[in-house]
Amino acid sequence: MFKRFSICYILFMFCITGTSAQEDRWTGNATNLSKGNLRVNSSGRYLEYSDGTPFLYMGDTAWELISRLNDKETELYLENRREKGFTVIQTVILDELDDMDVSSNGEPKLSDGNIDKPAPGYFTHVDKVISLAAAKGLYIALLPTWGDKVDKQWGKGPEIFTPENAYRYGKWLGERYMNAPNLIWIIGGDRSGDGKNFAIWNALATGIKSVDKNHLMTYHPHGEHSSSFWFHNASWLDFNMCQSGHAQQDFAIYQRLLLPDLKKEPHKPCMDGEPRYENIPINFKKENGRFGDDDIRHTLYQSMFSGACGYTYGCNDIWQMFDTGREPKCDADTPWYQSMDKQGAWDLIHFRRLWEKFDFTQGKKQQTIFGNIPLENKNYPVAFGNKDYLLVYFPLGGERTIYLPSMKASKRSLKWMNPRNGRITFHQNTTADTILVSSPTKGKGNDWVLIIE
Missing domain, CATH: 3.20.20.80 (Glycosidases)
Known part of the structure; x- marks a missing residue:
């Protein structure tokens, strides 16, 4: 039972963090x-x-x-x-x-x-x-x-x-x-x-x-x-x-x-x-x-x-x-x-x-979501969006409290995007205005994008 759980967990983490052998390719002309x-x-x-x-x-x-x-x-x-x-x-x-x-x-x-x-x-x-x-x-x-x-x-x-x-x-x-x-x-x-x-x-x-x-x-x-x-x-x-x-x-x-x-x-x-x-x-x-x-x-x-x-x-x-x-x-x-x-x-x-x-x-920088806590330049998170969406970049992943601004919907969906392979995974739904988020992995080379809609 434990062995089966371990294998499933490893496969799940690979889907979240791994690099695909088949990279995403653009089809058709680059622009119109x-x-x-x-x-x-x-x-x-x-x-x-x-x-x-x-x-x-x-x-x-x-x-x-x-x-x-x-x-x-x-x-x-x-x-x-x-x-x-x-x-x-x-x-x-x-x-x-x-x-x-x-x-x-x-x-x-x-x-x-x-x-x-x-x-x-x-x-x-x-x-x-x-x-x-x-x-x-x-x-x-x-x-x-x-x-x-x-x-x-x-x-x-x-x-x-x-x-x-x-x-x-x-x-x-x-x-x-x-x-x-x-x-x-x-x-x-x-x-x-x-x-x-x-x-x-x-x-x-x-x-x-x-x-x-x-x-x-x-x-x-x-x-x-x-x-x-x-x-x-x-x-x-x-x-x-x-x-x-x-x-x-x-x-x-x-x-x-x-x-x-x-x-x-x-x-x-x-x-x-x-x-x-x-x-x-x-x-x-x-x-x-x-x-x-x-x-x-x-x-x-x-x-x-x-x-x-x-x-x-x-x-x-x-x-x-x-x-x-x-x-x-x-x-x-x-x-x-x-x-x-x-x-x-x-x-x-x-x-x-x-x-x-x-x-x-239609978006703009949304740095107020990080509150008044000083941000370290070497791991400087940046947030962007509007009342419909927020995109938050974490250069080294990790845990952080964010204070959500007013959005059109009271219920927000949070997803993690892995910028190394483009995969998006569901994290949670919330109606809270203050939330603690923790990326799937952290450290050098483990940057993440949090998508809030």
Whole structure:
């Protein structure tokens, strides 16, 4: 009898906590491009299609995609990301790691290294990448250049931009891609927007927007900074992007970047466009260990439940398209094509399923449910919802008293969602306003989402 009970208990716990051998896969195109161009919704908090349907920016970081992958490799990568539920791919035209005369199709990026002479062969390749993504319903969030071409510091360089030629290049890009159905513009590229950089970035953005009125635009800053530091009031900046970066390990970084952005006037949507990469050394030092799939989920759920409009995943081996024969950056150790199925990448689809079940555009942060008890940044719970639903993220699981706000129904159903496999299990029904909840498991790697309806 005891043996039979033990086996049943083990099977039950596996169903709650285990990782499925058959991962959840997205079927069909990543998004429906026929819904129209993207825009900021009326609240100034979220993104939507022109038909009013909410849009989730669920990005992947592929900075070196255009420069380093050939057509067959690009197809392999894009299909993998479509299958995992990504909606956006972030990449760069003039990349950081390779010389101007080096690219996957053997063409130079610029003729004679002149920004006023974009090389036709290379930009035909750029066109094809955008088209391949469109066929899968994937948006390309496109950086015209990486920051080293404006402000070298690191990367191949050289510095080739002035405000004048940046405007001309931007206008040329705007004319070329204004009718692409799947484009989002990202100015910047891991650099500051102050000093001499300000005029160049502003000219590049203004040049694009002088002809392209169809696409949203944001700015990618350097680590632990936000686009809002320099460009929040710029007419061309449609939504803010911060880079929480690869050193911080708790919620404090969002208290410094994301939460202040969400309070700025006028309201603009906000998101983390470069959080901790999976498999990158913590603070770029191998002796610190590497960020893992739980770090991905922490930044994903903590930022989205705080009110972000989207999120970008990153893998250390994929952003640089690392392969044998290429110099590893940031201690990359696995070829990109062997890194596409890391657990953190699989886990994003479970959030997307949750986002599609509940109307996030009508929700807001609900931190009052935790009462007046100070919250520890390393295990910072975040609550989000409205009178119809509450979603509560516990980074390390555990036990906590929560004080439920007024909801439409007096009887509430509580369920646990495992963000590692997407499984949802019933917990209890209650009419109480104060409840003590305890997650099925706790500790590092045992994060949970409590769903209250």
